[in-house]
Amino acid sequence: MTDIGVVLLVQAAVSVPWVLPRDPRLEPATLSAYLLTTLTVLPLLWRRRAPVRVLLAVMAAQSLYGLATDGPGQTLPYTGLVALYSVAAYAPAPARRLCGALTLAIVFPSVATAKEREFPAGTRQHYVNINSTVAGLLIEKVTGHSYEGEVSRRILAPLGLRDTSFPGSDPRIHGPHNHGYQRMKQADGTTALRDVSVWSATDGWAAGDIISTTADLERFLTALFRGRVVRGPLLEEMFTLPDPSVRDFVTGRAPAFSAGLSTWTLGGRQVWGKTGGRWGYNSGIGATRDLSRTLVYSINSTDAKAEGENALVMGVVSTVFGAPSAD
Known part of the structure; x- marks a missing residue:
């Protein structure tokens, strides 16, 4: 040309x-x-x-x-x-x-750096996917290997997570799976459900480009809490919140994010875990620190990226752990 x-x-x-x-x-x-x-x-x-x-x-x-x-x-x-x-x-x-x-x-x-910082470091919390993307880039910079390769070698293989994989550019979910449906706006202004089971996850990369099963997630959750993924001070950091003076940037509430996990007070218990949503799907893991109660779920969600809590998820969570605190 x-x-x-x-x-x-x-x-x-x-x-x-x-x-x-x-x-x-x-x-x-x-x-x-x-x-x-x-x-x-x-x-x-x-x-x-x-x-x-x-x-x-x-x-x-x-x-x-x-x-x-x-x-x-x-x-x-x-x-x-x-x-x-x-x-x-x-x-x-x-x-x-x-x-x-x-x-x-x-x-x-x-x-x-086109925009100013939202807040000085260490004064607020703001959960955004770019943080996970930066973590993936750091892994590749430090190790000289791909993010996917390092996670597979250090976590998936040792824990025997055989049904967990990185799809890369493959938009399909291989093996038995439930179909995801997302409510989408049509050209005429109405809304309708669309099957979004075939959907590339490459935009998420380190923030969500991974496919797993509830069985593998349960195995990972148990291994993580028992110190088989990270140990000692690194593990304790995952169960330690910042000083209460560090407020959430969006809600203004007390800090709820540690190094990789979130925490909620449910039924008078402190529960630690992680949730996530992609078009048509909503999933999460959670447990008390002593693993006396655990929960892994994966459900259809016709509005997975909407603001606020999913009513079905909250029903399941409340049944396992108890109702959320008023705060």
Whole structure:
């Protein structure tokens, strides 16, 4: 493909935010912002001759865009990455490596720090999936191996969790399983249930890209609480909450998250565990610290990502452990 053809394709991608209907919460798109966005694409015309200079030009153009106060309210990570890929695709190997290094050193940190911190470290708690993603990246950086490989070698194999696996790009659940149904809005404005059993989980990665069974989850829960996964101070940290002065960022309540677990007071008992939801499914594990009572569940949830507690789940949980405390 010619350089001009690539420029036209990238320009088409850049134009999407100004062609498709916009989210009403975003600022209106304006001509000046569009022109600044276009400036990001123009250096691609010289990508074969000087790929590193082109990369720097793309970064400079994106910086100018970031200074525009009438843009769509965000930098251009997706168009910027398209541009970077286009530069690297035709660059010789040394320049490709330099492009990658510059991207890691400049582009990714600028995107990650585009917004101010929600709060100073150690003063609040805020559970978000990106934390698990960062943990997965740290595992790969420290070990030099894939996140999936390390979890399989260190946890799945030693505990005999033979029915637990990472699907990767495979969207299907293999073996016996219940179908998940999600309530979705149709084109005519009505809602209907859709079978979402075939659904790629790659967007979750370390925050949820894993398939298991209730039997394996029960085995994992028991092994974790008995110190077969982590031991000593590491295990105790999983059952230790921050100081009560550290409040939840969203609810303002007392801290409920430790290092990897959540805690609830149910029926006068302190219960530790973890819950999760994907489209059509809702699952969780929980137990008292002494394992005198345990619970593992997996249910259909037609609105798995909705705010608030799932009534069916709360019914099951209350039956096993008792009703939640008033707080």
